[in-house]
Amino acid sequence: MSEQWQPRIVAFACRWCTYAGADLAGTSRKKYPPSVRVIRVPCSGRVNPSFVIRAFQRGADGVLVSGCHPGDCHYIEGNLYTRRRYSLAKRFLEYLGIEPGRFRVEWISAAEGDRFAELVTEMTEDIRQLGPNWKMREQA
Amino acid sequence: MSLKSYENALRDEVRDLLQEEKIRTFVGYEAGYRPESPVPVIIREAGRAEELVLDEFCGAGLTRYVLDESTRAGVGSDMPPIGVLARGCDGLGLARLIRDNRVAEDDLYVIGVRCRGVVDPDRARSVAGAAVLAAEIAEGEVVLTTARGEVRCAPQDCLMDKCLTCEDPVPEGAQVLLGDEGAPGAVGRRDFAGVAEIEALSPDERYRFWARQFERCLRCFACRNACPACSCVTCSLEDSDPEWLNRSTELSEQFMFHFTRAFHVAGRCVGCGECERVCPADIPLMLLNEKFMKDIGELFGVTDPHIPSAVEPLGKFDPEDPEGWRGEDERP
Numbered sequence: 122m123s124e125q126w127q128p129r130i131v132a133f134a135c136r137w138c139t140y141a142g143a144d145l146a147g148t149s150r151k152k153y154p155p156s157v158r159v160i161r162v163p164c165s166g167r168v169n170p171s172f173v174i175r176a177f178q179r180g181a182d183g184v185l186v187s188g189c190h191p192g193d194c195h196y197i198e199g200n201l202y203t204r205r206r207y208s209l210a211k212r213f214l215e216y217l218g219i220e221p222g223r224f225r226v227e228w229i230s231a232a233e234g235d236r237f238a239e240l241v242t243e244m245t246e247d248i249r250q251l252g253p254n255w256k257m258r259e260q261a
Numbered sequence: 262m263s264l265k266s267y268e269n270a271l272r273d274e275v276r277d278l279l280q281e282e283k284i285r286t287f288v289g290y291e292a293g294y295r296p297e298s299p300v301p302v303i304i305r306e307a308g309r310a311e312e313l314v315l316d317e318f319c320g321a322g323l324t325r326y327v328l329d330e331s332t333r334a335g336v337g338s339d340m341p342p343i344g345v346l347a348r349g350c351d352g353l354g355l356a357r358l359i360r361d362n363r364v365a366e367d368d369l370y371v372i373g374v375r376c377r378g379v380v381d382p383d384r385a386r387s388v389a390g391a392a393v394l395a396a397e398i399a400e401g402e403v404v405l406t407t408a409r410g411e412v413r414c415a416p417q418d419c420l421m422d423k424c425l426t427c428e429d430p431v432p433e434g435a436q437v438l439l440g441d442e443g444a445p446g447a448v449g450r451r452d453f454a455g456v457a458e459i460e461a462l463s464p465d466e467r468y469r470f471w472a473r474q475f476e477r478c479l480r481c482f483a484c485r486n487a488c489p490a491c492s493c494v495t496c497s498l499e500d501s502d503p504e505w506l507n508r509s510t511e512l513s514e515q516f517m518f519h520f521t522r523a524f525h526v527a528g529r530c531v532g533c534g535e536c537e538r539v540c541p542a543d544i545p546l547m548l549l550n551e552k553f554m555k556d557i558g559e560l561f562g563v564t565d566p567h568i569p570s571a572v573e574p575l576g577k578f579d580p581e582d583p584e585g586w587r588g589e590d591e592r593p
Contacts, residue, residue: 178513201578208585218468226586256468257516
């Protein structure tokens, strides 16, 4: 490999909070690694856990699911279902052998541009330590 | 008394019900190729009631045959209900189908069995060291009859795993009940020991464990097809657009298949163990389902997630729910 490996993170970001937070990080000129690929979803509740497996299959080294803080959901309760679902999904992914640092769920509001930049930096460093993900990865 | 001694009562009951057109069909068991392997049968004529078998080996789940029968009739049919033989676990499976609006409660006529457990034919054979012709479950022991005589063994040595921790041996809402009252009860508790063993491994070891299991998967879909909780008319795993799952049996796809199947029944699994029983590749599927049961208990305080309820654990929330992805000490 001529190029050095860089972590690739797929972030499912809720359109109302986290996506706007990521936008704020950009417009505020916050520095964070170019490792993250943001996928905008209407609500964190839209993120089917199979999306996470698909991301790992197709080459993600880490996956982030992020939405509004509980109580702030644009759809009132979407993220409360997310909280239940991903409490289980996170544990289940680890049960299947995914390292804890590769999959995270975090609440980031539209005002938390700093937090978004911080989180991406933190995840990127964690995943750099873990190395490229080979688990559940599709054979080319 | 052995369950066998209720066989004639069952036949008489079913014959009468069919003759009087109180049921349109009956789902039960008939003799298989070997005495320890009775197989499911669907009978429609009163004259065939004689073919029914009832003994300690009748353990194949019957709920999905009921679903097929019910679907065939269509919605709002005015036919008499479907008769079905049900142990406690079948009863939970039927309740699952009713809760999921897949079968109407009044389209069922349940002949329940006060269950003392099902004898696993393979285990019985290896314990007895010979072909087993009959079995009887008594207090604290199981009596296996072979051509050379009787062999007595502990329930743990020859019953199906699910029976050892079963807390629901009698189906709810049965119209008729067969079998002795006062079942011996569970010999153990569902303590998720198998799940805890895997949790204790390192991430790489866990991955290798599951990769080894899933590599054997033939993708026959038997686990899905036998499951009372996995009965959608259209299955996402068969969609071609979007293609969630392709047709290859490559390991990555196997993970997608098993993750999706297990997640679909999370909080809805009745713990009947049919997926594992029908798996031709002996994949320990209940270790996936039980992981969810364990976590649902730990995180949401649902102690009996296997009993169908009006709203399942993943179909609701509590504003005070924990964030299960954080450890106790890292709550924000």
